[in-house]
Amino acid sequence: MKIDHIAIAVNNVEESAKIYQQALGVDNVEFETVETEGVKVAIIHLENGRIELIQPTNENSPIKKFLDKKGPGLHHLALETGNIEKEVSRMEGCGIQFLGQVRPGSAGTKVTFIHPKSLCGVLAELCSHPK
Numbered sequence: 001m002k003i004d005h006i007a008i009a010v011n012n013v014e015e016s017a018k019i020y021q022q023a024l025g026v027d028n029v030e031f032e033t034v035e036t037e038g039v040k041v042a043i044i045h046l047e048n049g050r051i052e053l054i055q056p057t058n059e060n061s062p063i064k065k066f067l068d069k070k071g072p073g074l075h076h077l078a079l080e081t082g083n084i085e086k087e088v089s090r091m092e093g094c095g096i097q098f099l100g101q102v103r104p105g106s107a108g109t110k111v112t113f114i115h116p117k118s119l120c121g122v123l124a125e126l127c128s129h130p131k
Contacts, residue, residue: 001087004080004127005043005050009063010072013055017042020051034106039063041106052078052106076113076123084110084128091126 010016017029021044030043038061042053054075056064066075081087084102092098097115105111105127114124 001079001081003049004078004125005052006077007052007054007075007125008073009066009070009075010053010055011067013040013042013053016053016055016072017044020044020053032106033057034104036104037061037063043106076125078111078125078127080127080129082128084112084126087126088112 008016013031017031020026020042021029024044024046026044026046028045030045031040032043033040035057038056038058039054040057041055044051044053054063056067058064063075088098088102091114096118099113099115102110102112105125108130110128112126114126116123
């Protein structure tokens with residue numbers, strides 16, 4: 001397993017992407033909407049991982065609720081695994097609790113989220129990229 005990305009909740013993904021581009025000296029940012037999660041995403045590629053800026057696309061988005069409660073900031077840490085179903089099964093055997101089932105994520109990934117209570121208060125995402 002390795003760190004895949006860090007997700008930051010923002011109110012305006014385009015404005016935030018410009019700030020990050022300038023601050024980090026990054027030329028290219030990819031934008032995508034993930035309907036299943038209710039978010040618009042700006043993906044900023046770095047040498048050793050990605051930063052994903054996430055903006056809610058509707059009132060029911062978990063990101064909307066997060067922003068209303070906490071404001072913009074760090075939302076979750078994503079961990080990449082080669083076989084998400086196998087890793088979920090292994091982790092459940094260790095008592096790790098998940099927030100929902102494995103489902104489609106951005107860029108063709110499969111994702112699921114680990115309940116923050118299982119990881120010392122940190123929301124974590126497991127993701128598996130298409131081969």
